[in-house]
Amino acid sequence: MPECGLCERTVAKTTRHHLIPKNRKESDTVDLCEPCHRQVHATFTHHELRYYYDTLERLKKSEEMRKFVRWLRKTNHSKVKVRDSKRVRDWRG
Ligand SMILES: [Zn+2]
Numbered sequence: 633m634p635e636c637g638l639c640e641r642t643v644a645k646t647t648r649h650h651l652i653p654k655n656r657k658e659s660d661t662v663d664l665c666e667p668c669h670r671q672v673h674a675t676f677t678h679h680e681l682r683y684y685y686d687t688l689e690r691l692k693k694s695e696e697m698r699k700f701v702r703w704l705r706k707t708n709h710s711k712v713k714v715r716d717s718k719r720v721r722d723w724r725g
């Protein structure tokens with residue numbers, strides 16, 4: 633069974649995250665469980681992902697994801713409801 637790159641849980645299925653959105657051809661990818669993947673996109677704008685959070689290490693170290701991963705490991709959900717951050721909502725307009 634695959635392991636999530638962020639929370640490091642073993643899950644039934646991972647989804648592929650492109651570290652540089654909108655540049656899918658050249659972008660490296662990481663495999664994330666669905667909750668982590670949704671949370672990444674709910675927390676960061678494409679701009680932030682592209683210009684800063686373009687490595688797994690940086691995503692892992694961010695305060696937002698650390699909090700989320702701590703919670704996720706405890707609850708061990710396979711599906712979560714995520715709430716877009718204000719930054720992401722503003723970005724989407
Ligand atoms: Zn995960």
Ligand SMILES: [Zn+2]
Nearest residue numbers: 648649650669
């Ligand atoms: Zn993604």
